[in-house]
Ligand code: C2E
């Protein structure tokens with residue numbers, strides 16, 4: 554087996570490893586090319602306010618339009634983009650495109666952009682964000698940056714400084730996938746988040762596990778007492794919607810309202826729509 558062979562030789566003669574390495578190199582090369590040729594596109598998914606039923610914002614979710622493989626999910630290429638550092642130029646493209654798109658929407662609709670830890674840590678990040686706003690003409694209070702807890706795990710002081718600087722301009726900061734990382738609660742004390750997005754796993758668990766939504770209720774209550782907007786992710790059914798509504802969540806997002814759709818469909822997503830509440834009224 555490769556392990557017993559000499560170090561250098563192992564790589565050459567292990568067909569498995571060779572294949573994996575080849576695939577990675579190919580993916581990285583494709584990713585670079587895609588960036589150069591602008592083969593990425595942003596899809597948007599509504600962030601819905603429960604009280605009014607209004608679309609308060611749209612989350613930008615990147616897709617890669619691969620000439621052979623079709624539309625590729627970010628779960629497949631974001632990790633590779635982070636490892637290779639390509640997330641920095643890709644993230645810059647995403648910010649610019651999202652701000653340009655949002656500048657064409659009604660002025661009470663915001664755009665939410667996901668920011669990776671690698672991107673935030675990069676020294677030009679704040680400048681890149683401010684330039685995207687300036688060149689698109691989008692007001693800072695229409696931009697929301699979604700970060701995950703991993704962002705606060707490393708380089709904490711520098712990252713916090715960057716976030717504070719951006720927040721002072723009026724940009725909002727949301728914590729994404731809340732509840733899936735470590736010591737989520739302590740981070741709420743370290744940084745003044747404007748919003749927490751409660752991870753979709755809690756909606757799934759509420760239906761099967763014994764807690765019956767107790768965690769969502771607790772997190773919504775926590776948000777309320779800290780003056781932080783709470784959004785519940787991954788709403789797929791009317792039952793889930795009724796349940797998180799009863800739990801006091803302010804905003805929701807999920808396939809029940811709309812899957813992420815291309816930018817040209819944003820107009821349709823913003824049209825008033827029949828909700829279960831309208832039917833009841
Ligand atoms: P996220 O930011 O938590 O985005 C929400 C994900 O949940 C999206 O997956 C969305 O399509 C999916 N989703 C929304 N509603 C439902 C639902 O009702 N049920 C289910 N099962 N899923 C739902 P997507 O687009 O595949 O993105 C996956 C992750 O990739 C994102 O999670 C985010 O972490 C990352 N990502 C996406 N776009 C970007 C980007 O532009 N930049 C960075 N850095 N990361 C991104």
Ligand code: MG
Nearest residue numbers: 612667699729
């Ligand atoms: Mg997100």
Ligand code: MG
Nearest residue numbers: 729730750786
């Ligand atoms: Mg999320």
Ligand code: MG
Nearest residue numbers: 729730752753
């Ligand atoms: Mg996620």
